Amino acid sequence: MGIIVQKFGGTSVADADKILAAARKAIRTQQQGHQVVMVVSAMGKNTDVLVDLAGQLTSKPPAREMDMLLSTGEQVSVALMAMAINELGSKAVSLTGGQIGIKTDSSHTKARIQSISTERLRKHLDDGHIVIAAGFQGIDEDFNITTLGRGGSDTTAVALAAVLQADACEIYTDVDGVFTTDPRIVAEARKMDRVSHDEILELASMGAGVMHSRSIEFGKKFGVPIHVCNSASFSDEPGTVIDLLPESIDRPVSGVALTKNEAWISLANVPDQPGTMDTLFSKLGGVNVAVDMIVQNVGKGGKAEVSFTVLESDLPATLNAVNDVANELGDIEITSEANVSKVSIVGLGMATQTGVADRMFRAFADEGINILAITTSQIKVSALVRREQAMQALRAVHSEFQLDKPPKDRVSFGDKSAAVQPPSPIDVVARLQRMEDLTIDDIQLDESQGRITVSHVPDTPGIAAEIFEAVAAENIMVDMIVQGTGRDGMANISFTVPKESVSAATEVVRPVAANLECGPVTHDKQIAILSVFGIGIRTHTGVGVRMFQALSRTGINVEMVSSSEMRVNVVVSADRGQAGLKALQAAFDDVIG
Structure with a gap:
């Protein structure tokens, strides 16, 4: 068994009951023999509350101080998640982006990841801990806290899966998966079993709205399979798998x-x-x-x-x-x-x-x-x-x-014959230098x-x-x-x-x-x-x-x-x-x- 990265968005950790449900999911995954890294967003509307507080004080808050402020939302979540896991009888440790070793540039509120250290993460995993990582944040070369901007927790999760060469990155959210179009507009929209990185990159930045394109870019660049799952049930069904292959080879249009x-x-x-x-x-x-x-x-x-x-x-x-x-x-x-x-x-x-x-x-x-x-x-x-x-x-x-309607020629999940293979471990390590560069x-x-x-x-x-x-x-x-x-x-x-x-x-x-x-x-x-x-x-x-x-x-x-x-x-x-x-x-x- 290998490493599984699980990301839980704000709605998935909005209150104590949901935090406990997410904690149980992580523990079950560990009991199946996997090492588990959880990436957690700020609780519910916490980030919006912090932005509103800043707005009550100034119309132009300094970007550095906004990063300092907004990063606290994830720190609350990771600490509570670690407490929940410990209370349920398992071992957990919470880490901020800086404690993990997520190094970014100095573009406050929209920083890009340059490198991630894995030494501390692997030590905790090898000691039997579930590692709870704060999403959305890192530090620059001067140790200033930075945030990654929109979709930052998704980006953190897929980036950690890349550097750890994880078996999969599971994104738990409030939707069932990736649909052929927005189901709020088209009632007949169908959840896809799988979709390729290339297709979701085109869809993500054109209104699909499930994941931000930067996280998908990581997935494609480093060959990370991404499972989009509904956090309401925390079932073991993958929802939609974003991987190297499309759902169908013969169908011309996926979404x-x-x-x-x-x-x-x-x-x-x-x-x-x-x-x-x-x-x-x-x-x-x-x-x-x-x-x-x-x-x-x-x-x-x-x-x-x-x-x-x-x-x-x-x-x-x-x-x-x-x-x-x-x-x-x-x-x-x-x-x-x-x-x-x-x-x-x-x-x-x-x-x-x-x-x-x-x-x-x-x-x-x-x-x-x-x-x-x-x-x-x-x-x-x-x-x-x-x-x-x-x-x-x-x-x-x-x-x-x-x-x-589902395609008649669905590609099986084990079939890699028609796909471009992910980079080798040596290539991954080489490309992780300034990992979010063009x-x-x-x-x-x-x-x-x-x-x-x-x-x-x-x-x-x-x-x-x-x-x-x-x-x-x-x-x-x-x-x-x-x-x-x-x-x-x-x-x-x-x-x-x-x-x-x-x-x-x-x-x-x-x-x-x-x-x-x-x-x-x-x-x-x-x-x-x-x-x-x-x-x-x-x-x-x-x-x-x-x-x-x-x-x-x-x-x-x-x-x-x-x-x-x-x-x-x-x-x-x-x-x-x-x-x-x-x-x-x-x-x-x-x-x-």
């Missing part, structure tokens, strides 16, 4: 997510030349705005349109930064809209199956839902819609892919694809469905899809297919475009797609900046952009592909895993 409060910013008349994207995203990085969907379509007449989404709460700061860019670059037209939402489908299966995006677009069209923008990655398709239609869009897509897994150049562009697409429902149904009918695999909002009720849709399919796809799309009164349809068989893959691309906001800066310094113009949580794609001219690859490899040399 649907909604990001409700998005805002959309579009810049027209942007110079279609090297350095433009660098200028824009360097300015956004300077105000620490996390950009979500990024859409840049093919330019015309030396001008391009760049659009992107941010959280609605970040819109004022974003517009200030964008206005500075407009002053720097010249005659740029800026438009923005706050009343939009993003609906996304996610699934490992769509990377190898045709006809997925068109089903999503048809589901929208049948409901009269207009798509404002589209962006894709290997395992995700995202569409921007009006906020008043977002719930309807989510339900339509969930129904289209029959996600209420890790770039790969940088790739794809010269095997061509691009088709449909111009002057009317801003009406059903257009995308018609176009991609025609392509899917010919069994042509589509990779990138980019659609911006356009101006004057018109937009462009561009997509990439294998080079050998460019002519066929163009011939299929032309009559469809003519019938829809849009076009012309153009194509380019000579493009290069540069992709940066990594863990933490979204949570480390400087990735796009570094990427665009490297291409700008090399004099390479970015023709198209598409992004996701784990991948940023850019299209450049075919003759600059190799130079772009070298520039990106040099730019990310210090973080390539």
Whole structure:
């Protein structure tokens, strides 16, 4: 038997009875032969109470003192949990983050873990103790207490499981597991038996809400199986396992997510030349705005349109930064809209199956839902819609892919044949130095694809469905899809297919475009797609900046952009592909895993 890490959230330790129930669960696990580490959050609404107290004293509390204050919530919980376990006849010891040896940077209220010492933990475990670890906290190099920000206890739990090379990390929460979508919105949402790290990373940051993406990043980086369980019953059923494999190999879509409060910013008349994207995203990085969907379509007449989404709460700061860019670059037209939402489908299966995006677009069209923008990655398709239609869009897509029904080809829990294996113990130890730093897994150049562009697409429902149904009918695999909002009720849709399919796809799309009164349809068989893959691309906001800066310094113009949580794609001219690859490899040399 090995080590099991069990994390109990605030609702799971909200009162004495719940603390005793969690203590019994840990003791049963130890009696089964495992060594047990418990990670405990602050009781119930304790953190909210402390934040309110600080607010009664000052409107701008120092970040260092907020960390000092908020860390006390977990210290109360771990002490009470240790008392409960001792009272039940077992041995326990409570430890703060600093006592464990969780070292972080000095970014108070949002610190990142740099290393974790295991010596003290292993000594207590070997002495027969259940170790009760305070979640959400650590210390910096000057021994100041730091906190990890939103989802910090989940992050602590998975990080401890990684450094201890635990058999599993069990997350006890107030839900049954991970659902195909938010069950509060879609009554037919189904709990999944399992889901891959990659899929939940895409879902977690797009509104799935079960676990914070930083904890899932740890799970993927270090190959940690994560069991999401309901704390109400503390049964031995795993709920949902987040691991290397999806629930189904054949099913193209595993889940649907909604990001409700998005805002959309579009810049027209942007110079279609090297350095433009660098200028824009360097300015956004300077105000620490996390950009979500990024859409840049093919330019015309030396001008391009760049659009992107941010959280609605970040819109004022974003517009200030964008206005500075407009002053720097010249005659740029800026438009923005706050009343939009993003609906996304996610699934490992769509990377190898045709006809997925068109089903999503048809589901929208049948409901009269207009798509404002589209962006894709290997395992995700995202569409921007009006906020008043977002719930309807989510339900339509969930129904289209029959996600209420379990897949017929469920992957067994012992099957690792189709998965990427976790890192070896030696690799884990090496990667634990500055363990939460950005890790770039790969940088790739794809010269095997061509691009088709449909111009002057009317801003009406059903257009995308018609176009991609025609392509899917010919069994042509589509990779990138980019659609911006356009101006004057018109937009462009561009997509990439294998080079050998460019002519066929163009011939299929032309009559469809003519019938829809849009076009012309153009194509380019000579493009290069540069992709940066990594863990933490979204949570480390400087990735796009570094990427665009490297291409700008090399004099390479970015023709198209598409992004996701784990991948940023850019299209450049075919003759600059190799130079772009070298520039990106040099730019990310210090973080390539």
